[in-house]
Amino acid sequence: MSTPADVLRSRDLRVTAARIAVLEVLDERGHQTVDEITAGVRDRIGSVSVQAVYHVLGALAAAQLVRRIEPAGSAARYERRVGDNHHHLVCRSCGHVVDVDCRSDSRAPCLEPADRAGFEVEEAELVFWGTCPACTATTRTERSSS
Numbered sequence: 001m002s003t004p005a006d007v008l009r010s011r012d013l014r015v016t017a018a019r020i021a022v023l024e025v026l027d028e029r030g031h032q033t034v035d036e037i038t039a040g041v042r043d044r045i046g047s048v049s050v051q052a053v054y055h056v057l058g059a060l061a062a063a064q065l066v067r068r069i070e071p072a073g074s075a076a077r078y079e080r081r082v083g084d085n086h087h088h089l090v091c092r093s094c095g096h097v098v099d100v101d102c103r104s105d106s107r108a109p110c111l112e113p114a115d116r117a118g119f120e121v122e123e124a125e126l127v128f129w130g131t132c133p134a135c136t137a138t139t140r141t142e143r144s145s146s
Contacts, residue, residue, distance in 0.1 A: 011063040016044045022056045023080070026066060030079035031088075031097035037078065071097065071127055087125070091132035093139075100128065 004023040005015045013019065018041060025040035026032065032040070057078055066083045071090045074118040075129045081099055089098040111124040131139070 004037075007065060011065060013059060013063055013065075016056075018048055018052055018056050019060065021045050021048075021099045022053065022060065023065070026078060028082045030081060030099075031069070031073045032079075033077055065068075069097070069125070071099075087127065089128045089130065089132075091135055092129055093131055095137035096132045096134075102126075 002010070004020040004027075005025060007055055008015045008019055021044040023039050024086070028040075034050060037057070038048065038050050041048050041053060050106040053112060057066060057068070061068055061078075064082055066078050066080055068078055069085065069088060069137060070076045070077050071088065074095055077097060079099075085101050085102045089100050090096070090141065111126065113121065
């Protein structure tokens with residue numbers, strides 16, 4: 001398995017403590033906001049500015065090592081799962097995000113618009129909204145105790 005330093009070198013990116021820490025944080029738990037990533041990076045290397053984390057994420061996204069997702073009404077989140085055909089489940093209550101594989105065996109995009117309007121479509125994003133198991137259980141418990 002490649003180390004974060006190996007991954008950075010494979011994309012001709014400079015190996016820095018902040019870049020390694022960001023990759024490690026996202027490898028441990030994806031779908032994190034910049035604030036969550038910053039906290040995880042600080043736990044690893046000490047002081048780092050939010051702006052520095054934004055710069056790292058921008059470089060990693062440009063190198064296709066991370067993916068930025070923006071569920072409606074939520075802060076942007078980042079994940080390490082890139083280059084495949086997957087979508088997301090988002091909890092309306094707590095904002096928890098889960099990867100879900102596309103049901104189609106086709107390559108991206110797995111969805112086709114009715115009219116491409118001359119575009120060469122490369123990707124389709126699909127977000128499923130609902131309530132995660134933990135929030136569902138909490139709601140049921142609250143209802144039954146009322």
